[in-house]
Amino acid sequence: MKQIVIGGLAASVLLGLTACGDNKSTEQQLPAEQTQTATAVQQALTSGVDFANFDKTVRPQDNFYRYVNGTWLKETKIPSDRTSAGAFYDLREKSKNDVKAIIDDVSKAENLQAGSDEQKVADLYRSFMDVDTLNKLGIEPIRAQLNEIAFLENKDQLASYFGKSQIIGGGTPMAFYISVDAKNSSRYATHIWQYGLSLPEKDYYFNKEERFESIRTAYLKHIETMFTLAGLPKAKERAKTVMALETAIADKHWNVVDSRDSSKTYNLYQVKDLPTLAPDINWDGYLKALGADKQADIIINQPSYITGLNDVVKSTSLDDWKAYLIWQTLTHAASQLSEPLDKENFEFFSKTLNGQEEQQPRWKRGVSTVSGILGEVIGKVYVKRHFKPEAKTRMSVLVENLRGAYGDSINELSWMSADTKAAAQDKLAKFNPKIGYPDKWKDYSKLVIKADDLYGNAQRAGALEHEKDLAKLGAPIDKGAWGMTPQTVNAYYNPTMNEIVFPAAILQPPFFNMEADDAVNYGGIGAVIGHEMGHGFDDQGAKFDGEGNLRDWWTADDLKAFESKAKALVSQYNGYYVFDDLHVNGELTLGENIGDLSGVTIAYKAYKKSLNGEEGPVIDGLTGDQRFFIGFTQVWRAKLKEAAARNRIATDPHSPPEYRALGSLSNMPEFYKVYDVKEGDKMYLAPEKRVKIW
Structure with missing residues (x-):
């Protein structure tokens, strides 16, 4: 009977015994006459393995990813309206369909009460789908912004407009935001991040390779075309001006590796001292426009960028800045304007830049708009329809099992001292898991939504979110806030809150299968849980303590050992070539690679621990250990368009899916044992080259 109690999950969850909340054995929880039923439920669980995806012509020892996913990779075609296909992306499509059903049901109702959540959902979707109105309006929705830009008289007003433009959704060279202070996690602080580019990253403006030259040529033409379609004068001349100014801004940007460094990007300034950093920027006007002029201090994430931006502001004419701001307004609003502008926006940013052949059906983009602006309104209904209470209970048990396994692993580390272990255990104990959906939903009562005003709806939504952010200043930290909606297929770790968050939509097969034996679930969602926990101890997360404060809690020797292991992982991933001329950026992806390695390592440990010293059952001819590794690998099945893959390698801190698994x-070592990997096999690494961090 012990095999029934897989970490306290199978019997207690599947038999509706969730209320007791303990992890006692099944014999203690069930009357004798019910034990047969429990056994039947256990036997009925599937393996959770997608056998049709396997490619048995590939040796698992050479490429386990293609062994598990090879047939799927050969047979799957990326839909023409997407740049990718795979487990994550297919679930995101499912989520869109689920949200569409919610919107349709709401929209069928007649005489919706003005100001109700239902009215807002229905009218926001209608405003996106009403193409006739958008075509009639042309660029009229942004006319007020264009006029305000035209009447800017000096660079003091320019700085003020930078602040105003951000609130209403336009692009500016600085991104202002409010978040927890990384060195004082008991308060919210204001921040400024480098911004202002339309191409993915600074290298796109300077790299001399043919692909980048081609992208820049196409981008210049795209700007000109957008100005022309909008009926704005001097299209060719302004396009060159915008390109030159964005290039000057890009030159001052930090690269993507430095910008993910939590230590480098924490720079606290007194607001009164900002003129010493950038004397030609009207800081009073900028912060007043943002409603943040009463703050005494501000965190500047990339100080040298702000100093460099000051030089660009000083040396660039006001007319050139106006051309830039007109472009930023137009490009940010393009998907909310007429069909020609929307289509041209797609042609460059999706087709040319990412290889997407066709634009998504309008309803899909409408669903994304509604889910983005009214996310938790939709989320409340989504949870009722698609998230079972027992799934949350089973996930909660999984999280605690992973936490326990992580604690065991920390204790067993040979390279870490007792003092650092104690600090790590303290942080682990303080992890705050959030599963499925928030306990308190967002209030949208102040948001005005009109069926014939798509751009205005987006503006008002942005302004309201900014107002809510400003209200955080001086207020207690909201520990219950979520950074993702329940219908989002993703998960995250937040270092300043020390929280791991798993929205409802990711808790589905192949990540989390309520009908499957635990082995594949530990390999799937268990590794995801472990991954997010791993972020608390990756090269950046490990800089934060259990209270969410950026501080050094390591001994010098332990930190040196940790950095040595991280360096070895960087080297390993730098050796993975996605294309003949392009390899994974081991420095950029280091944090995610640590998360992946930690996640699957700890998930395996938790799975084995859940078996209480016994072997997992053989299901569909596979042992529990085999199903675990298959479960981990099949969640990463994915195909990407080459252009999209190249862009992600340049900008995305995640490694390409195949290399996340491999x-x-x-x-x-456990994988080597289960699949008998030996020297000479392509996946073989010599023991001294294998990296174990957590």
Whole structure:
């Protein structure tokens, strides 16, 4: 009977015994006459393995990813309206369909009460789908902004407009935001991040390779075309001006590796001292426009960028800045304007830049708009329809099992001292897991939504979110706030809150399968849980303590050992070539690679621990250990358009899916044992080259 109690999950969850909340054995929880039923439920669980995706012509020891996913990779075609396909992306499509059903049901109702959540959902979607009205309006929705830009008289007013433009959704060279102070997690602080580019990253403005030259040529033409379609004068001349100014801004940007460094990007300034950093920027006007002029201090994430931006502001004419701001207004609003502008926006940013062949059906983009602006209104209904209470209970048990396994692993580390272990255990104990949906939903009562005003709806939504952010200043930290909606297929770790968050929509097969044996679930969602926990101890997360404060809690020797292991992981991933001329950026992806390796390592440990010393059952001819590794690998099945893949390698801190699986498993001695990986096999790494961090 012990095999029924897989970490306290199978019997207690599937038999509706969730209310007791303990992890006692099944014999203690069930009357004798019910134990047969429990056994039947256990036997009925599927393996959770997608056998049709396997490619048995590939040896698992050479490429486990293609062994598990090879047939799927050969047979799957990326839909023409997408740049990718795979487990994550297919679930996101499912989520869109689920949200569409909610919107349709709401929209069928007659005489919706003005100001109600239902009215807002229905009218926001109608405003997006009403193409006739958008075509009639042309660029009239942004006319007020264009006029205000035209009448700017000096660079003091320019700085003020930077602040105003951000609130209403336009692009500016600085991104202002409010978040928890990384060195004082008991308060919210104001921040400024480098911004202002339309191409993905600074290298796109300077790289001399043919692909980048081609992108820049196409981008210049795109700007000109957009100005022309909008009926704005001097299209060719202004396009060149915008390109030159964005290039000057890009030159001052930090690269993507430095910008993910939590230590480098924490720079607290007194507001009164900002003129010493950038004397030609009207800081009073900028912060007043943002409603943040009463703050005594502000965190500047990239100080040298702000100093460099000051030089650009000083040396660039006001007319050139006006051309830039007109472009930023137009490009940010393009999907909310007429069909020609929307289509041209797609042609460059989706087709040319990412290889997407066709634009998504309008209803899909409408669903994304509604879910983005009214996310938790939709989320409340989504949870009722698609998230079972027992799934949350089972996930909660999984999280605690992973936490326990992580604690065991920390205790067993040979390279870490007792003092650092104690601090790590303290942080682990303080992890705050959030599963499925928030306990308190957002209030949208102040948001005005009109069926014939798409751009205005987006403006008002942005302004309201900014108002809510300003209200955080001086207020207690909201520990219950979520950074994702329940219908989002993703998960995250937030270092300043020390929280791990798993929205409802990711808690579905292949990540989390209520009908499957625990082995595949530990390999799938268990590794995701472990991954997010791992972010608390990756190269950046490990800089934060259990209270969410950026501080050094490591001994010098332990930190040196940790950095040595991280360096080895960087080297390993730098050796993975996605294309003949392009390899993974091991520095950029280091944090995610640590998360992946930690996640699958700890999830395996938790799975084995859940078996109480016994072997997992054989299901569909596979042992529990085999199903675990398959479960981990099948969640990363994915195909991307080449252009999209190249862009992600340049900008995305995640490694390409294939190497997320191969890189982690190549470091795990347990995988070598289960699949008999030996020297000479392509996945083999010599023991001294295998990285074990947590």
